[in-house]
Amino acid sequence: MIGALVVVLIAGVWVWRSQVGTTDAMPKKKDKVVHVVTAVVKQSNVSVMLTANGKVSPQQTVAVRPQLSAVIRSVHIQEGQFVRQGERLFTLDARTEDANLSRTEGQLAKSRADLRNAERNLKRQRELFQQQFISEAALEVAQNQVDSLRGQFAVDEATVRATRVARGFSEILAPISGRTGAISVYQGSLVQPDEALVNITQIDPINVSFNLPEREFVPLQEALAKGEVAVNVELDGTGGSIRKGRLIFIDNAVDTASGTIALKAEFPNTDSHLWPGMFVKVTLAPRTLNGAFTVPVQAVQNGPERKFLYVIDNNNKASSRPVEVRLIQNEYAVIEGKSIVPGMRVVVEGAQNIRPGSVVTEATDGSGDAGEG
Numbered sequence: 001m002i003g004a005l006v007v008v009l010i011a012g013v014w015v016w017r018s019q020v021g022t023t024d025a026m027p028k029k030k031d032k033v034v035h036v037v038t039a040v041v042k043q044s045n046v047s048v049m050l051t052a053n054g055k056v057s058p059q060q061t062v063a064v065r066p067q068l069s070a071v072i073r074s075v076h077i078q079e080g081q082f083v084r085q086g087e088r089l090f091t092l093d094a095r096t097e098d099a100n101l102s103r104t105e106g107q108l109a110k111s112r113a114d115l116r117n118a119e120r121n122l123k124r125q126r127e128l129f130q131q132q133f134i135s136e137a138a139l140e141v142a143q144n145q146v147d148s149l150r151g152q153f154a155v156d157e158a159t160v161r162a163t164r165v166a167r168g169f170s171e172i173l174a175p176i177s178g179r180t181g182a183i184s185v186y187q188g189s190l191v192q193p194d195e196a197l198v199n200i201t202q203i204d205p206i207n208v209s210f211n212l213p214e215r216e217f218v219p220l221q222e223a224l225a226k227g228e229v230a231v232n233v234e235l236d237g238t239g240g241s242i243r244k245g246r247l248i249f250i251d252n253a254v255d256t257a258s259g260t261i262a263l264k265a266e267f268p269n270t271d272s273h274l275w276p277g278m279f280v281k282v283t284l285a286p287r288t289l290n291g292a293f294t295v296p297v298q299a300v301q302n303g304p305e306r307k308f309l310y311v312i313d314n315n316n317k318a319s320s321r322p323v324e325v326r327l328i329q330n331e332y333a334v335i336e337g338k339s340i341v342p343g344m345r346v347v348v349e350g351a352q353n354i355r356p357g358s359v360v361t362e363a364t365d366g367s368g369d370a371g372e373g
Contacts, residue, residue, distance in 0.1 A: 036350035038312055038362040039296050041335075043342040046292045047285035048219075049329055054210035054233060054282035056274050058203065059266075062176055063196040064089060067169035068097070072189045079183050083174045083200065090185075090197060094170030101163045108156040115149040122146050178202040179272075201276060204269040208233055208245070210282045211260040220250060220263070223286035231265035234281040235273060243267050243274065247284065289327070289334060297333045299346045300325060309340070310347035310354060318347065318358045 070092035077089050125142040128134045181199040185191055208231070212220070223229045229247040245267035254261050265282070267274060274280070300323065301308050308320045323337040345362070347354065354360060 032358075034318075034350060034354045034358050034360045036310075036312075036318075036347045036354065036360045036362050038345045039299060039348045041340060041342055041344040041346060042294050043291055044294060046289045046294060046327070046329070046332075046334055048287050048289060048327060049283055049285050050212055050216060052210040052212055052282045054208040054265075054280050056276055056278040056280060057207050057209050057264075058178075058201045058276045059205065059207050060176060060178075061199055061201045062178075064172060064175070064198050064200060065196055066090075066092060066172060066191045066193055068092070068166060069190070069192050070094070070096075070170065072185055072187055072191060075183065075185070075187055077180055077183070077198070079180060079198075081180050082203075083177065083180060085174055085177045087174045088171060089174055089180075090172040092170040092172070092191070094167055097163065097167040097170060101160070101167050104156065104160045104163045108153070108160050111149065111153040111156040115146070115153050118142070118146045118149045172197070174200060176200055176202055203272055203274075203276075205266050206269040206274050206276070207248070207264045207266055208274070208280060208282060209262065209264050211255070211258070211262055214254045214259050214261050216286070217250070217254070217261050219287045220247070224250070229284060229286050231267075231282060231284045233265075233267065233274075234283070235278075241273070292326070292334045293336065293340055293342065294332045294334055295346055296348050297328055297331055299348045299351075300333050300335070301351055309335075309337075310351050312345040312347065312360060312362060316360055316362070318354045318360055319356050 072090055073093050074091040075089075076091070077083060077087075083089065122142045122145075125134060125139050129136065129139045178200040181201065183198050185195075185197050191197065220229065224247065231245045231247050233243050233245070235241040235243065245265045247263060248266045249262075249264035251262040265284075295309065299309055301310065301320075303320075303322075306322050307325055308322045310318045311321050312318055321337055321339050323335040323340060325333050325335055327334040347360070347362075350360075
């Protein structure tokens with residue numbers, strides 16, 4: 001009995017020593033190293049780029065209408081033709097106006113002759129009155145006749161001028177320079193004063209209308225007070241064809257339905273690539289953030305309470321730093337934070353695998369700077 005107990009004790013000691021030896025021989029588990037991609041916090045001047053969808057609109061469009069009822073004798077333009085201000089467009093039948101002008105000019109000549117005759121008679125009457133051959137009443141009659149004929153002469157003279165103006169309406173000239181639209185009349189057509197013959201649209205320069213959120217109103221006003229605000233448009237939406245212009249108009253009220261304010265920019269358009277009704281992409285940078293801190297937008301993490309960055313220290317350990325995002329633009333975020341300084345290494349990729357205090361091994365993000373623009 002005693003011998004069996006001794007054997008059991010010896011066996012237990014042997015097993016315990018075997019287990020202890022095995023445990024001592026196992027290597028200790030090392031802390032896990034997380035592979036991440038990092039970038040550096042940079043400080044630069046960042047132009048705040050605003051983007052909107054715009055519509056090309058002409059500065060002015062004029063509907064050409066006749067001033068009198070007449071038959072068209074000649075059409076001097078073609079549809080879609082570019083015309084200059086003062087260029088002849090249509091000629092109307094002016095025979096009635098010519099006859100009226102001849103009649104009024106004849107009446108004016110008669111009034112002029114009657115007035116001259118009355119003035120000569122008044123001169124003679126004055127001489128006779130001085131010689132006391134006629135009474136003062138007779139002199140006053142002669143004076144009244146001259147005054148009456150002078151009034152009639154002025155009326156006839158004004159009538160001639162009005163008739164000449166009406167005669168001039170038979171030649172319809174371009175009121176502005178621009179491109180003509182469809183012509184709705186032809187030679188021999190009878191036209192009325194309320195009928196539009198053709199529309200002329202100014203093409204160069206041309207406007208682009210667009211809207212921006214009302215929060216941009218004050219920065220735009222401040223930028224205009226300092227000078228011109230440059231505006232760019234992309235014709236094809238891919239950045240291949242860009243036109244440069246300037247802001248010329250800010251509406252006097254905010255659209256309460258959309259919370260936006262209407263604006264217009266003017267662009268030179270000598271090649272007519274901007275066409276009324278065309279939709280374009282509008283960009284402008286009315287203000288600049290000086291000395292802003294920028295990081296790739298992927299570096300900004302969303303926490304339960306606020307946004308933060310994972311910052312890597314000199315011991316390759318990660319820690320979180322709270323930040324506020326002021327602007328996201330061109331794949332970069334403009335950030336603010338009390339503990340953020342230029343040159344800090346921040347995690348761009350792999351943040352989902354780390355926790356504060358994690359040890360990392362890093363590769364550098366090769367992306368460029370967020371330029372000033």
